[in-house]
Structure formats: structure tokens, C-alpha cells
Amino acid sequence: MRQDSLLRIGKKVRDQFGVETAILRGTLNLSRAFDSSRRQWNSTVLLAELLHQHPFPESKTVAVVEVDLFIPVLTFVFGEAQLEGGAAVVSTARLSQQFYGLPPDDEQMLSRLEKEIVHELGHTFGLFHCRHFECVMRSSTYVEEIDLKRAELCARCRALLSSY
Helix, strand or coil: CCHHHHHHHHHHHHHHHCCCEEEEECCCCHHHHEECCCCEEEHHHHHHHHHHHCCCCCCEEEEEECCCEEECCEEEECEEECCCCCEEEEECHHHCHHHHCCCCCHHHHHHHHHHHHHHHHHHHCCCCCCCCCCCCCCCCCCHHHHHHCCCCCCHHHHHHHHCC
16 A cells, blocks of 8 residues: 555545545554454454553544454454544455456556545534434445445535534
């Protein structure tokens, strides 16, 4: 993941939410979050570490990792955020075509990453999952569902965000 790609996503996030957001790579100690029985990384452990590093909820921080994330009640997650907090963790592992045995598509992966970052940041602003089909806040169980969403909030979620 190139830094200029993260800067581009950061600008789009700033335009949507009106706040500066630090999008970081490689700043977390992944070893503490690894679960050898699942061969995955616990996103809640990584989120706690990120919140410890950046304890200021008035600013927003997103850590982008390349490892496969999970929470104990789900097989995998694309990311996790602190509801009404300051931090989120997003993984590129299942956003890439290579994970599914397909040829790489950098533009598609960046589109998916942008949507997931916006989605998780929506949670940091207190937004819950939305039922609107194209809203970025709609829950995605599969990567194909991410592809169907827009990278923006629907009118209802924008209204809820403006009252935050």
C-alpha cells in the first residue's frame, strides 16, 4: 500500500466527515493479537493498542493492517472501530483479489479500502449499520457487498452525522 494512496483516501475522508484523520500503516505490534489456533489477528486487541497509542477521541486515527482480522464471535472482519471514539482498525487482507485466488486489481482494492475506512470512521462518529443498500454504513459480510456500496453516507446517515 503506497503512502500516496493513503493520503488520497485521507482527503476523501476529510471531505466526507470534515475532520483530519490520520491513516497509519505498520504502527501496531501484531504479535500480541495473533491467535495461532485461528491463524488470524484479533482486531479488538489491535484496536485497544491503537487507542492506547492515540487516546484522543476528538481526533480520528485509522490503522491499516495487512493481516486477516477476526473477533471471537465472527469468522472474520474487515475492520473494527470504537463506537463514538477516536480509532479504527481496517485490514486489506480480504480486500485484495489475491486473497480469493484472483489476479491483483489495485484500483478495486483501494476502492474497497476507502469504503471500509469510511464505514469504520462512521462508527467512531456514533453511526450504526444502515439498511440503505448503497450506503457505506451498510454491513458487509462478503467483499462483493463492499463492491456494491458507494463510498458515501446516505442522506439519513449524513443527517445523523450532522447532529453528532
